[in-house]
Amino acid sequence: MNYMEQLECLAGLVTAHKNVYVLTGAGISTDSGIPDFRSPGTGLWEKVDPIAVSSVDVLNNNPRLFYESGFSRFTKISFAEPNEGHRKLVRLEELGYLKGLVTQNIDGLHIKAGSKKVWEVHGHLRTGYCLGCKKKYPFEELVHQVELKRIPPVCHNCYSVLRPDVVLFGDPMPMFFFELQHKIQTECDFMLIVGSSLVVYPVADLPRLAGKIAIINLQPTDYDQKAEVVIRESISKVLSDLLDKLERP
Numbered sequence: 001m002n003y004m005e006q007l008e009c010l011a012g013l014v015t016a017h018k019n020v021y022v023l024t025g026a027g028i029s030t031d032s033g034i035p036d037f038r039s040p041g042t043g044l045w046e047k048v049d050p051i052a053v054s055s056v057d058v059l060n061n062n063p064r065l066f067y068e069s070g071f072s073r074f075t076k077i078s079f080a081e082p083n084e085g086h087r088k089l090v091r092l093e094e095l096g097y098l099k100g101l102v103t104q105n106i107d108g109l110h111i112k113a114g115s116k117k118v119w120e121v122h123g124h125l126r127t128g129y130c131l132g133c134k135k136k137y138p139f140e141e142l143v144h145q146v147e148l149k150r151i152p153p154v155c156h157n158c159y160s161v162l163r164p165d166v167v168l169f170g171d172p173m174p175m176f177f178f179e180l181q182h183k184i185q186t187e188c189d190f191m192l193i194v195g196s197s198l199v200v201y202p203v204a205d206l207p208r209l210a211g212k213i214a215i216i217n218l219q220p221t222d223y224d225q226k227a228e229v230v231i232r233e234s235i236s237k238v239l240s241d242l243l244d245k246l247e248r249p
């Protein structure tokens with residue numbers, strides 16, 4: 001299939017199914033300046049050992065190291081802005097084609113762009129909470145204290161360490177993930193995977209539970225054989241072309 005045929009096929013799949021879900025990964029946010037840590041050569045993770053700095057173990061046992069070595073990455077991500085790819089998925093939802101949007105990304109860009117039915121399965125950087133009394137804080141409070149060299153940032157009530165609302169290495173998945181798995185298994189008849197190489201479990205298991213799937217991703221995935229169509233082009237371009245097709249058939 002050439003690109004126009006792939007696009008035709010994708011538009012056909014979106015319109016032919018009733019319960020369409022999108023699953024996004026790091027690839028959709030690279031146009032927002034957030035490097036995909038799994039793309040060779042550009043990886044955030046290649047300079048620091050992710051397990052060593054962004055894990056629950058380090059947070060609990062050496063919160064100073066957690067905030068000095070891994071936290072600036074979160075701060076940078078929290079300032080990113082949505083790109084054309086995020087905006088086209090908002091449009092897809094507005095047009096009534098989307099049942100839900102599942103994302104592995106912690107950047108919150110789908111919600112910033114205006115998507116409504118979003119499942120942020122690895123958490124987000126809008127808030128944090130106290131490890132002691134569980135009081136919620138805006139993420140800016142953590143950033144603010146770190147900027148003032150109050151490391152680690154602590155709770156105003158009980159002086160316990162604060163942490164971001166993201167799923168770190170060693171954290172369990174959020175409770176709603178099991179509800180999501182069930183929904184995908186029972187109702188999702190088509191899943192469009194955007195910018196994920198499908199290597200992080202248990203999220204990478206979701207396409208197996210879905211009916212038909214299609215993939216927009218620059219790198220090959222283990223699911224390419226199962227997919228109705230695989231498109232290896234810029235995500236912003238493919239989603240723009242897809243929406244053009246859906247809005248002006």
Ligand SMILES: [Zn+2]
Nearest residue numbers: 130133155158
């Ligand atoms: Zn507290």
